[in-house]
Amino acid sequence: MGDAGLRLGVAICAVLAAVALLLQVVRTRSFGTRPPMAEAQGSALRGILYAFGPGMAPSAKESTRTHPVVYALGVGYHLGIFTAFGVLVWSMRDAAAGSALPPAPVRQVALVLTALGMIGGISLLVRRARGPLLRAISIPDDYLANLLTTAFIALAGLRLLAGSLERALLVGAMLLLLYIPLGKIRHCLFFFPARWNLGRHYGRRGTFPLRH
C-alpha cells in the first residue's frame, strides 16, 4: 500500500472510531433518561462548569493532592497523546503541499511533549504491572490500551526525531484508532458526558462547586 493509501486508511479508521464511539454513547440513552424532578438547590450549570473547570485542578481532589506524581504522569501522558495526534494530522497533509514535518521550533516542543508522554505512559504501565492493588483492578484491556497508545506516541516522537517512519506512524495510528472504541480508551469521549452528569448531579444539590 502506498502512502496515499495509508493516509486514506487512517482517515477511514478515524471515521470508524468516531462513529463507533458516538454510537456507544448514544446507545447509553436506551438505558433510560429521566429529567430530574426534585427542585434544584444549587445550579446544574455551575456544577457542570465546576466539574470541567476548577474541579479538574490537582488541588481540587484529595486523590490528586496526595498523588502529585501520578497526576503529573497522567498529564504528561495525555499531552504526549494529543501531540502525537498533532504529528499524525501533520503527516496526513498531502505530501505535495510541503514538508510532512512541522517547522523546527514546533518540532522541538512536540518532541519534548512526546518524550513526556512516553515517560508518562511507560511509568503508568510499570505502576500498573508492579503494584498488586492496581493489578487487582486491571484487565488485559488496561495493558493493551496503554501499550498501543505509548507505542503511537513513540512512533510520533521518532518521526519527529528522524524525519522518516511516516508509514510506521500511519500504521500505528490505524491500529490505535481501531482499538479506541473497543476498550478503555473510549473514555476519550465517554469522559465528557460522564463528568457532565456528575457535575449536574452535584451542582443541582449545591455540593459543587466544592467548599474547602
Added chain:
Amino acid sequence: MADNETLDAKIEALTAEELARGLDIFRQKLGAAGALWLQTCVHCGLCAESCHYFLTDHEPQSIPAHKLEQVASAFRGRYTLVGRLAPALTGARPFDRDLVRAWVDAAFGRCSTCGRCSLNCTTGVNVPAVMRAARATLTEMGLIPADLQQVVTTALETGNNMAITREDWLDTVQWIEEETQGAVNDPAARIPVDKHGANILFTVNPREPKFFPLGMQASATVFYAAGEDWTVASEGWDLTNYGLFSGNNAEGGAIARNLLDSMDRLGCRTLVIGECGHGFASARWEAAEWLRERPGFRIISFLELMEDYFRQGRLKVDPSRLTDRVTLHDPCNTVRQGGISEPQRSILRRCVTDFVEMTPNRAENFCCGGGGGQLAMAQYRDRRLQAGGVKAEQIRATGARVVVAPCHNCIDQLMELNREYKLGVVIKTVAEIVADALVLPTITPPAGEDHDVTS
C-alpha cells in the same frame, strides 16, 4: 452467620433464567447516566484511598474501582459487543453465581454509598449511583440481606421503621411535651399534634421516641424558643426511608408518600426533616424521583430552619455554657449527597466557644461507616466497625470532648465507635447543642400558680 447462609443458599438456588433476568432488571435500574459511568472508569486506582473500607482493610476488593468492576464486568458481558466477542480482553464475565456473590459483597457489604470516591474520581464516575442500581437489582432478585429488607417492610406495614404504634407515639409525644414544659418552665409549651395549617410539619427518626427522647425534647425546645407555629403528625411522622438503601424505588416512594400525605392532610406549609442524613436525602432529593412528581411545598432540613431562626433573631444563646471542645461530623447524605454543609457550622459557632473542624470536612468528609444501611445489616457488623476506624481517628485528632452529628444513624454508629475505639466523647445532635445554649424568655406564671421562674 444466619443471614449470610440464607443469602448464600438463595444464590446457590438461582436458575439460569433467574440469572438472565437479573441482568434485565439491572438494565432497567441503571439508566443512561449509569451506563455512561460504568464504561468510563479507567482503572487508575486513584479512588482507593478515598474509601474508608479500603483505608482500614487494604483489601483490593474494597477499592471503589474493584467494586465498580464487579458490576461493569457483567454489564460488558451482556451489553457490549466487544465484551461478548472478546471477554478475556475486556474483563467481561457472565452473571453467574460467583459474580452475584461478588455483587452482594461489593454493593451491600463493602459500600456505604457515601459518594466520597466519586468526588475523587479522575473521570467522574458516580460510584454510589451504580452501587445503588446493583443493590436494586439484587433486592428485586430477593438477594438483599434480610435484616435490611425487614426495616423497609416494617416501615411499609406500620408506617414507621420501628413498628411504634400510634398509641405509643402519641403517649411519647405527650410525655416529651411535659418534659419540655419542665425544661422551659412554661406549662404552655406544646408539641402540637395534627395541627391543621401549621407553618411547619416536623418529622422525626423513630429512634428518637424509642431511645433518644432528649433529642426530640431539644427540637421541641428550639421550636418553643423560636415561637414557631409547628406540629407533628399522628401518622406519617417517620422521616426515615430505607428504600434508599435497598434500592427499591417503589417501596422508597411508598414510604416517602407517608410524609407527603401528612402534609396534604394537615395543609402545612413546610415539611421539615429532623436531623437524619438519609431521611433528608430521601425526602428532599429522591422522593420526587421515585414518585415522579414534585411536591407542592418546601422540604427543608431542621438545620436550615434553625439557622434561619438565628438569622431572624428568634433564638438567643449563651455560648459560654459549653466550653468543651466541640467538633462536627458531616453525614454523607446531609452534606455530600444533600448539599447542606454550612447551616450546622453557623449554628455551632454561635452556640459553643471552642468549635474545631475535622480534617477533612464538609463534602470531603469521611463516612462514619454506618451509612448505606450498614447499621441494619448484622452480617457486616465487624467490617462496619473496622471501616469506622477512619472516623474514629478523625475525631481523636480534633481533641474534642463533644461530637455533634446531625443524623441519628450516624449517632448510633458514633456511639459504637466511641466504645470500640475508646474515644471518650459525648455525642449530640445540633438541636441538643442549641437547646443547651438557649437563653429562654422569663415566664411569669399566672397569679396563684407556683412555678419556678428562671431566665
